[in-house]
Each structure stands twice: as C-alpha cells, then as structure tokens.
Amino acid sequence: MPVEVLIPEDALRARIHELGAEVAREYAGKPLTIVAVLTGSLIVLADLIRSIDVPHRIGLVHASSYRGATTTGSTLVINEALAPDVADRDVLLLDDILDTGRTLAALVDHIAVRGARSVRTAVLLRKLGRQIVPLEPDYCGFTIPDAFVVGYGLDYDDDYRHLPYVGVLKEGMIGRPPRDP
Numbered sequence: 001m002p003v004e005v006l007i008p009e010d011a012l013r014a015r016i017h018e019l020g021a022e023v024a025r026e027y028a029g030k031p032l033t034i035v036a037v038l039t040g041s042l043i044v045l046a047d048l049i050r051s052i053d054v055p056h057r058i059g060l061v062h063a064s065s066y067r068g069a070t071t072t073g074s075t076l077v078i079n080e081a082l083a084p085d086v087a088d089r090d091v092l093l094l095d096d097i098l099d100t101g102r103t104l105a106a107l108v109d110h111i112a113v114r115g116a117r118s119v120r121t122a123v124l125l126r127k128l129g130r131q132i133v134p135l136e137p138d139y140c141g142f143t144i145p146d147a148f149v150v151g152y153g154l155d156y157d158d159d160y161r162h163l164p165y166v167g168v169l170k171e172g173m174i175g176r177p178p179r180d181p
C-alpha cells in the first residue's frame, strides 16, 4: 500500500464519538444545522452525526481550492447551488482539515451573512505550522504534522477517500501522473 497509517480506524471512531457527545451537550435544545464542506468531510459527517443524539439538520456546501494537486490553489470557489437555508439556525461548519484556514474563514463569513444565529467550526484534522488565516476551530479531532494526508474522506487526485484510516502518502507517490480510471 502506498499509504502509511497516521490515525488508525479505532482512534478515529473513538475521537469522533467524543466530539459528537460534546456537540450534543452544547447544542441540546438549539436549532442546530451541521454544514459539511464537500467532498472531504463526507465520511466524518456520516460518522459524527451518528454520535449526536439531539435533533439537528444537515446541509452541504461545496468549496474547492485544491484541484487534484497538493498545493493551495489561488482562488476559493464556493458552489452557491448547494447553499443550505441557515436563517435563524445555529450552524456548525464541518471540514475535514484546517490547513491555511482560508476555506473555513471564508465559509464562516459566507454562512454568517445568510442570517445564521451563530456559526462555529469543527475540523477532523488540524495541520501544524500551516495556518495563515487566524481561526481557532471550536472542535478539533486531531492535530497532525505538516504532511499531505489521505483517507477517511481526504483525497489525492480524487483517490484514497475510501481508506478507513488517515494516512500519509509514501515518498514518490505525490507528483505521479494520474492513475488510469
């Protein structure tokens, strides 16, 4: 396998369960909408909401600045077509990874101007030493070293999302030409 395990499946499960319980405690009785950032946070969304035993809605937003490469693209594109109705909702924005912070910071503003009652943030992973935009996530699963990670929703060239763990691509894998479909 060209991927080295960084966070195994059981550690992900345990931590996400803890986060879900925390979210449930803090949002009990509130009109919670979890807005997940596609595509990377699909898997963490599915697991997290099953640990949140208070009523809540889910919404999706598509934002991308990485396009099959491992460096940050210059413009962040937010797909308006998917924007959920968040008026008077307490929104928890969920992303797979906090890297430079540009994506989440832009999305917080994007949601706030749509009339949300509150906007907080949750990330599965936070990369050390990469943040440019100051933003403290309200919930964070794991802090990781500055390496390109895949699995559990995260991709390289749209592959590896299905891995049940978070891993680091082994030397030599990044920069390879795209694989055949």
Ligand code: XMP
Pocket: 037, 040, 065, 066, 072, 095, 096, 097, 098, 099, 100, 101, 102, 103, 104, 147, 148, 149, 150, 154, 155, 156
């Ligand atoms: P920013 O820099 O805006 O980036 O905080 C957040 C988005 O960048 C992508 N990203 C990664 N995707 N492995 C990935 O598969 C990584 O190591 C990685 N680092 C950043 C991701 O889409 C995230 O939402």
